[in-house]
Amino acid sequence: MSAASPQEYIADPSHIEARSFELIRQEAQLDHLSRYEQQVAMRVIHSLGMPELAQHLRFSGTACAAGMQALTAQAPILCDAEMVKEGVTKRMISEAPLCFLNHPETPKLAAQHGETRSMAALRQWEPHLEGAVVLIGNAPTALFRLIEMLHGGAAKPALIIGMPVGFVGAAESKQLLWEQHQALGVPCITLLGRIGGSAVTAASCNALLRCIRGELY
DSSP states (O other): OOOOOOOOOOOOHHHHHHHHHHHHHHHSOOTTSOHHHHHHHHHHHHHHTOGGGGGGEEEOTTHHHHHHHHHHTTOOEEESSHHHHHHSOGGGOSSOOBOOTTOTHHHHHHHHHTOOHHHHHGGGTGGGOTTOEEEEOSOHHHHHHHHHHHHTTOOOOSEEEEOOOSSSSHHHHHHHHHHHHHHHTOOEEEEOSSOOOHHHHHHHHHHHHHHHTTOOO
16 A cells, blocks of 8 residues: 655745645634734734634733834843743844743742742842843742832833733733723733743733834734
8 A cells, every 4th residue: 555645745944834824814813913013913813723712912002112122222121931032033132032931040049948949040130120121931929029020119111012821810910900000000921811921921011023024014
C-alpha cells in the first residue's frame, strides 16, 4: 500500500501572513475598533487562532497612541515573565526588554515578604517604571501588585498591556485594571476573562511596533 500524499500547503511566509490577516478580517468583528486597535486585535487573534477574542479586548482611549509614542522614544519595556520578554520582536527595538523574575535577588525578596516571585520582581521595576511600556502576560499577582504600587504613588508607565492567563486571579486582575485605569491615570490594553498569556501580550506590543513602522494589514 502506498503512503498517502501530503496535502498541498502554502509555504511562502509572506503569503501565509497576508492570507491569515485576510481571514481574520473576514471572521472577526473589528468595526468597533480604531485603525491601530484593529492591528493589535488581529495580532492577538492570530496568536491564538480565535476570532472571537476581539469582543473581549479593551482599549483605553489613548492606549495605542501612548504606547507607540513611548516605544518610538525607546522607553523601557518591562515584562513579568521571560516568555513575554522573548516574544517581543527584537529587530524592532534597540534595547532588550527587562524582566527581573530570574534575578538573584527576586527569590530572596519573595521569601522575605511572603509573596510570589512575580510580585517580588516588581520591586525592581521602580527605577524603570516611569514612562515605560509594561507587559504582564503570565502572573495575575504581578498585575495586582502593579495596581497597588500605582495607588501607592509609584511612577506611572506610559502603557500597561495586562493580559495574564489562568483560573485564579487572572480575570479579576484584568477587570480591576480596566475599572481603575482612569483613576490611576494610566492607559491600558487588556483581554478580559481567563484567556491571555505570554503570546498575546507580546503580540500586542509587536503590533504597536509594527504600526510605528507602517507594517499594517
